[in-house]
Amino acid sequence: MARMQQRSRLRSFPHSVFGLYTVAGFYRGAQNMALTTLALIIKEDLGYGAGTIGVISALSGIVLVLVTLFISARLKPAQLERAVSISLIALAIGLLIIGISNSIYLTAFASILLGIGGGLGMPGLAGSVQLAAGKGSANPQRILAIYTLVLSISLAIGPLLEAGLLNATHQDVRWPFIAFAVLPLLALAIMFARRREALALAARMDANGEVEPPHPPATERVRLLRTPEVVKAILAQLMYAVPFAALTVFGAEVARVTDQATAAQAQLAFTVFFVFSLSCRGLVAWRSPIFHKGVIYAISGLLTITGLTFIVVGHSFMLFLVGMVILGIPHGVIFPLVLSALSSSLPADQLPRANSLLMGSSNIVGIIAPFILGVVAAATSYRFMMGTVLIPVVLVFVIFVVIVGLMRTQHRPVTQSAP
Numbered sequence: 001m002a003r004m005q006q007r008s009r010l011r012s013f014p015h016s017v018f019g020l021y022t023v024a025g026f027y028r029g030a031q032n033m034a035l036t037t038l039a040l041i042i043k044e045d046l047g048y049g050a051g052t053i054g055v056i057s058a059l060s061g062i063v064l065v066l067v068t069l070f071i072s073a074r075l076k077p078a079q080l081e082r083a084v085s086i087s088l089i090a091l092a093i094g095l096l097i098i099g100i101s102n103s104i105y106l107t108a109f110a111s112i113l114l115g116i117g118g119g120l121g122m123p124g125l126a127g128s129v130q131l132a133a134g135k136g137s138a139n140p141q142r143i144l145a146i147y148t149l150v151l152s153i154s155l156a157i158g159p160l161l162e163a164g165l166l167n168a169t170h171q172d173v174r175w176p177f178i179a180f181a182v183l184p185l186l187a188l189a190i191m192f193a194r195r196r197e198a199l200a201l202a203a204r205m206d207a208n209g210e211v212e213p214p215h216p217p218a219t220e221r222v223r224l225l226r227t228p229e230v231v232k233a234i235l236a237q238l239m240y241a242v243p244f245a246a247l248t249v250f251g252a253e254v255a256r257v258t259d260q261a262t263a264a265q266a267q268l269a270f271t272v273f274f275v276f277s278l279s280c281r282g283l284v285a286w287r288s289p290i291f292h293k294g295v296i297y298a299i300s301g302l303l304t305i306t307g308l309t310f311i312v313v314g315h316s317f318m319l320f321l322v323g324m325v326i327l328g329i330p331h332g333v334i335f336p337l338v339l340s341a342l343s344s345s346l347p348a349d350q351l352p353r354a355n356s357l358l359m360g361s362s363n364i365v366g367i368i369a370p371f372i373l374g375v376v377a378a379a380t381s382y383r384f385m386m387g388t389v390l391i392p393v394v395l396v397f398v399i400f401v402v403i404v405g406l407m408r409t410q411h412r413p414v415t416q417s418a419p
Contacts, residue, residue: 054374
């Protein structure tokens with residue numbers, strides 16, 4: 001009887017992987033709204049230009065990277081969910097400050113809170129789901145793919161809801177920050193419920209004389225940059241890091257200034273982008289487990305270059321939309337594959353480090369890229385700025401192809417000719 005109650009409690013919604021999925025969806029939807037709309041607040045409400053947008057975005061990115069590399073990377077598996085809860089609190093407060101403040105300094109402070117939320121939230125959620133996927137699942141890659149699919153669902157629905165809210169409030173870009181602050185608070189309630197159920201379960205097991213399964217013993221520290229799957233995962237993620245940073249910070253302004261789109265149309269383009277990302281992640285979940293990830297990484301790199309080219313050379317909102325559609329494909333494919341690659345190639349206690357390295361390397365780009373691109377846009381134009389994004393993408397793609405080729409050569413079996 002006690003065991004049946006235990007299984008029932010484990011299957012309860014907050015304590016299940018579906019609870020984590022819901023938290024991830026609420027968290028990512030609110031965070032993405034802030035990333036894509038902050039530029040509009042700074043420029044249209046506060047009256048500052050592209051350089052200020054780049055500086056504030058870089059400030060948020062610096063905090064995010066520091067938290068990711070020096071706090072999240074040191075977390076033990078049992079501490080991941082607590083880090084997620086702290087990130088949700090920081091995100092909710094940051095959104096509310098941006099929504100009600102008329103000060104550029106308070107907006108900058110709120111961006112620091114967003115950086116703290118991002119540095120703790122994304123590695124914490126990814127690690128929590130990876131651990132859940134590794135607990136006896138027949139297809140852990142599918143659990144991770146569904147997690148990224150949930151992220152895409154939130155990223156597709158979020159801009160659509162924001163576009164409707166903008167239309168209803170006569171393009172008042174403050175309302176989305178106030179309205180979306182509810183999402184991390186709802187996610188926080190789920191995390192508190194998870195914690196409460198975990199404590200209740202532990203007390204029940206103790207009362208019944210049952211022993212909680214021990215955590216796996218700590219393994220020897222892995223040299224991550226000597227691990228082929230980790231190196232390929234980081235390079236694949238970096239291929240997309242610069243264009244994604246450019247789109248999240250400047251994408252709405254690129255559409256409005258370059259292609260004469262309204263704020264609602266700009267958010268519609270993000271919705272289309274994330275719908276295609278969602279579709280690709282659904283395909284990855286359906287086809288999991290997926291092998292030959294290196295080939296898919298390379299194809300995704302080529303699609304990234306193609307999508308950016310459409311945005312750079314196009315002179316209409318429709319061509320901008322086509323570019324966003326193409327860019328949505330690698331955005332949907334790369335992240336679930338790199339997460340599963342890390343999960344399958346490393347011990348559980350090494351995953352926080354690996355996730356932090358993966359996300360930290362991308363977030364370093366989030367520091368440098370907005371600042372440089374903001375300066376480029378201020379000195380030239382948004383179209384020329386997007387053209388400069390192609391340079392690092394092509395460079396990382398070439399490095400990826402060369403390194404993968406060298407890895408295959410090193411691991412190729414040596415055959416001796418007959419005497």
